[in-house]
Amino acid sequence: xADHCRHEAHASCIERVPIFNSLSEEERxxxxxxxxxxxxxxxxxxxxxxxxxxxxxxxxxxxxxxSRINANGKEQVIRVVGPGGFMGELSLFSSLPMTDNGEAxxxxxxxxxxxxxxxxxxxxxxxxxxxxxxELSRRLEWAEHLIETLxxxxxxxxxxRFLLNLAAxxxxxxxEMTKGDFASQLGMSQExxxxxxxxxxxxxxxxxxxxxxxxxxxxxxxxxxxxxE
Numbered sequence: 001x002a003d004h005c006r007h008e009a010h011a012s013c014i015e016r017v018p019i020f021n022s023l024s025e026e027e028r029x030x031x032x033x034x035x036x037x038x039x040x041x042x043x044x045x046x047x048x049x050x051x052x053x054x055x056x057x058x059x060x061x062x063x064x065x066x067s068r069i070n071a072n073g074k075e076q077v078i079r080v081v082g083p084g085g086f087m088g089e090l091s092l093f094s095s096l097p098m099t100d101n102g103e104a105x106x107x108x109x110x111x112x113x114x115x116x117x118x119x120x121x122x123x124x125x126x127x128x129x130x131x132x133x134x135e136l137s138r139r140l141e142w143a144e145h146l147i148e149t150l151x152x153x154x155x156x157x158x159x160x161r162f163l164l165n166l167a168a169x170x171x172x173x174x175x176e177m178t179k180g181d182f183a184s185q186l187g188m189s190q191e192x193x194x195x196x197x198x199x200x201x202x203x204x205x206x207x208x209x210x211x212x213x214x215x216x217x218x219x220x221x222x223x224x225x226x227x228x229e
Contacts, residue, residue: 014028014031014032014058014111014113015028017084017085017086018131018135019086019128019131019132019135020128020131023127023128027125030121031113031118031121034113034114034117034118034121035058035111035112035113036111036112037109037110037111037112038109038110038112039107039108039109039110040062040104040107040108040109040110041107042104042105042106042107043104044104044108045101045102045103045104046064046087046102046103046104046108046110047088047098047101047102048098048101049068049069049097049098049099050097050098051097051098052091052097052098053091053097053098053115054092054114054115054116055088055091055112055114055115056086056087056088056092056113056115056118057086057087057110057111058085058086058110058111058112058113059081059082059084059085059086059087059108059109059110060083060109060110060111061083061107061109062083062104062105062106062107062108062109063080063081063082063104063105063106063108063176064080064081064087064102064103064104064108065077065080065081065102065103065105065177065181066078066079066081066087066100066101066102067100067101067103067181067184068099068100068101069101074184075184076184076185076187077177077181077182077184077185078100078143078185079139079142079185080105080177080181081102082176087102088102089132089135089136090136091115092115092118092119092132105177153228154228155186155188155192155196156196157225157226157227158186158187158188159186159193159196159197159200160200160205160222160223160225160226161226162185162186163206163214163216163222164216164219164222164223164226167216167219170216171215171216172209172213172214172215172216173213173214173215173216174212174213174214175212175213175214179193179194179211179212197214200222203218203221204218205218205221205222205225206218206222
């Protein structure tokens with residue numbers, strides 16, 4: 001009965017992940033059978049650069065920050081993973097150690113899937129491999145876009161563009177990370193971010209709401225700045 005309940009919990013976990021949503025219930029049970037559950041407290045490192053992971057980390061609840069530390073010791077935030085997301089996929093296809101760090105931004109529960117066993121199931125169910133490839137392609141496209149943004153756009157353009165992307169048509173934005181991490185993702189210091197947000201507010205483009213809330217007041221104005229006009 002205990003094993004049955006554990007597998008049910010793992011099946012619930014993997015049901016939230018898009019790469020498994022095309023599998024039948026029985027096929028998901030096969031994934032659950034090679035899955036273990038772990039919890040992490042806020043601030044815990046899920047994994048570190050240099051670790052030999054060989055696992056797929058599936059996030060069931062909470063949020064995890066993925067970042068890298070450059071040669072000067074400066075952190076570059078890459079992305080924040082939420083429920084249903086996954087990490088560590090590159091270690092499934094390479095013997096190289098992990099190249100980034102995963103830090104729990106809040107209490108998290110995860111399903112850890114053994115990489116070697118997962119690759120065996122990929123052979124059995126190619127749809128899993130194709131789904132992972134699709135996700136990797138999306139992340140590569142996003143990374144290339146980020147590189148272009150950091151290299152070719154001013155600080156104001158970067159900020160305006162990211163605010164518009166975060167808003168996605170909505171009027172209000174709540175940052176899913178600290179302003180320091182948000183600044184890192186934009187390739188600027190936290191002081192610069194604070195100054196630019198204040199400047200945008202003074203121009204009537206946005207209204208700052210508490211520590212992480214931002215209301216979009218002039219979407220057209222942000223669009224103009226984003227385009228560099």
